[in-house]
Amino acid sequence: MAQINKPDTYFNTVLYTGNGSTQSITGVGFQPDLIWSKGRSLAGFDHSVTDSVRGNTKRIFPSIVDAEATCTVAVTSFDSDGFSLGDDNCATLANLNNYNGQTYVNWLWKANGAGSSNTDGSITSTVSANTTSGFSIVSYTGTGSTATIGHGLGVTPKMIITKNRSITETWRVYHTALGAGQALALNDVNATDTDAAYWSNTAPTSTVFTVGTTAGTNGSGNSMIAYCFSEVKGFSKIGSYTGNGSTDGTFVYTGFKPAFIITKPTANISSWNMTDVKRSTYNDGSLERLKSNTSDAETSTLNFDILSNGFKLRTTDNDYNPSGLNVIYMAFAENPLVGTNNIPATAR
Numbered sequence: 055m056a057q058i059n060k061p062d063t064y065f066n067t068v069l070y071t072g073n074g075s076t077q078s079i080t081g082v083g084f085q086p087d088l089i090w091s092k093g094r095s096l097a098g099f100d101h102s103v104t105d106s107v108r109g110n111t112k113r114i115f116p117s118i119v120d121a122e123a124t125c126t127v128a129v130t131s132f133d134s135d136g137f138s139l140g141d142d143n144c145a146t147l148a149n150l151n152n153y154n155g156q157t158y159v160n161w162l163w164k165a166n167g168a169g170s171s172n173t174d175g176s177i178t179s180t181v182s183a184n185t186t187s188g189f190s191i192v193s194y195t196g197t198g199s200t201a202t203i204g205h206g207l208g209v210t211p212k213m214i215i216t217k218n219r220s221i222t223e224t225w226r227v228y229h230t231a232l233g234a235g236q237a238l239a240l241n242d243v244n245a246t247d248t249d250a251a252y253w254s255n256t257a258p259t260s261t262v263f264t265v266g267t268t269a270g271t272n273g274s275g276n277s278m279i280a281y282c283f284s285e286v287k288g289f290s291k292i293g294s295y296t297g298n299g300s301t302d303g304t305f306v307y308t309g310f311k312p313a314f315i316i317t318k319p320t321a322n323i324s325s326w327n328m329t330d331v332k333r334s335t336y337n338d339g340s341l342e343r344l345k346s347n348t349s350d351a352e353t354s355t356l357n358f359d360i361l362s363n364g365f366k367l368r369t370t371d372n373d374y375n376p377s378g379l380n381v382i383y384m385a386f387a388e389n390p391l392v393g394t395n396n397i398p399a400t401a402r
Contacts, residue, residue, distance in 0.1 A: 082137075100117045176201045231294035
């Protein structure tokens with residue numbers, strides 16, 4: 055897989071303020087294929103995800119278990135340098151993307167457009183894959199029986215996020231540090247759940263991932279979506295660390311200055327925490343965090359320092375640094391320590 059010298063051509067974070075009307079959000083640097091949006095300033099606004107495979111009118115909600123909803127006036131188009139919004143006056147979960155005066159953060163990934171048929175697995179999937187950045191969007195119809203799904207990456211994914219689009223159902227997360235016998239729920243605080251029904255105790259390969267019999271990964275006759283991530287040198291890192299419960303916390307080496315980090319302890323009741331350098335511009339003791347499992351507004355807290363080559367925990371908070379317990383993470387780069395981008399990677 056190719057090395058990435060300019061991470062923001064494949065992943066970026068963009069901030070804007072809703073206007074309750076129509077507006078075009080620019081400055082992304084590419085046409086996004088996955089838009090993960092969250093209102094920052096007011097509580098009660100769930101996370102919202104739109105992608106190019108399902109289409110701009112379809113959205114799902116990482117903070118809740120609801121089925122997919124249709125809204126023609128939320129994300130109205132994917133554009134060459136961003137995306138456009140309508141007034142978001144929808145019957146179901148209205149105003150998640152463009153409420154007047156609400157500040158928003160958007161985490162954006164580039165895949166490969168609307169996708170194409172993939173027959174690598176026992177279930178034919180529709181896949182939009184970017185093999186350079188190690189990210190793919192995978193749509194498939196579940197069978198309720200153990201099956202394999204083609205993901206299009208050409209290398210083994212280390213993190214997979216799935217959602218049953220058709221019914222009320224928990225989000226399920228595979229992570230390489232947990233293995234194929236366990237899963238986490240993106241929409242709640244629970245510890246790891248051990249059950250072969252998620253991934254059939256079978257690790258992903260360079261061509262497919264395996265799903266078991268549960269509705270969260272393979273609901274019979276249900277429309278499913280999966281977001282698959284593999285590591286790319288200088289661009290992404292997917293791994294785990296052990297907390298020490300101290301303000302002089304664990305240092306996590308990523309090989310780049312992170313632009314975005316999501317973390318989740320695996321053995322205790324704790325949140326999924328999301329931090330980025332667009333909302334938190336300095337290591338000044340007030341990093342801004344959002345939680346994928348709640349509709350809460352953004353809060354400021356000292357979590358960790360973002361450094362030129364990784365991040366260092368600076369909190370005793372069990373959401374980030376539980377003593378002796380495992381924490382999984384996925385991080386994407388602002389500046390790599392490798393390559394020819396000619397931009398120095400410095401701490402903030």
